[in-house]
Amino acid sequence: MPETTWSALQDPNRRAVLDLLRQRPHAVNELVGALGASQPSTSKHLRVLREAGLVHVLRDGQRRIYAIDPAPLAELDGWLAPYRALWNRSLDDLGRHLDEHPEATEPEAQRPRRRDPKET
């Protein structure tokens, strides 16, 4: 998986853009309004997403309509796949382990409690 996918997704504004584009394509000025960021800043974020292959642009007159391109996300999903086995069996396994070694849990905000199949 290319490095650009990770660095593009690391920024919250860009993830917010993707969350919007996931529902429907948007023109730039719509995204500017939704993000509350300046227009140049938004354009720069869109450029990063474009170069990472996460979005593509269509011209509509003087507007540019941005739409999502899910391929890199599918790659991310592929990267995640081998880990999936871990938390599947961890949900009961890890809970037991944490009971025995509570010092191993660092001050993290809030992680899913013991075994709760439908979290998030």
Place this chain on the structure above:
Amino acid sequence: MPETTWSALQDPNRRAVLDLLRQRPHAVNELVGALGASQPSTSKHLRVLREAGLVHVLRDGQRRIYAIDPAPLAELDGWLAPYRALWNRSLDDLGRHLDEHPEATEPEAQRPRRRDPKET
């Protein structure tokens, strides 16, 4: 999903650590060797992973054994979930769409532009 998860995963060294820890827990010096990074650098990466809740540490004498903590990855998986529908139906849907609108797929790099006074 906490910002720390993304920023922790954005670094290739830290992803490499996770790839190692996915298989089995490792002591720090093992990770140092595997990454080819310096020991302080490795420790710093481990700290970031720890604070992101992606790994936890167990003491074994004077060693620290790091093991993976998949909960944040499960959260990432949850973030990814709503996008999954996109590339699932994209596989046939998008293909049909592209047949109808081939101009939409042009990489904006070399699209023939109208009258350009000083191109290249």
Place this chain on the structure above:
DNA sequence: CAGATATATATCTGTCAAGGTATATCACGC
């Protein structure tokens, strides 16, 4: 053509993170 609108780019600046070196901390064997 002029002017307005939509978007991109250039430039600067402050912030933050990564890598390196040196050093501190902690556990071990003697």
Place this chain on the structure above:
DNA sequence: GCGTGATATACCTTGACAGATATATATCTG
């Protein structure tokens, strides 16, 4: 306790990146 090995932290320097302002480019309207 002492020297040694394992790991963490402090400090410094450098590079990348986000945000802001100004400007360029392209399109539309009249």
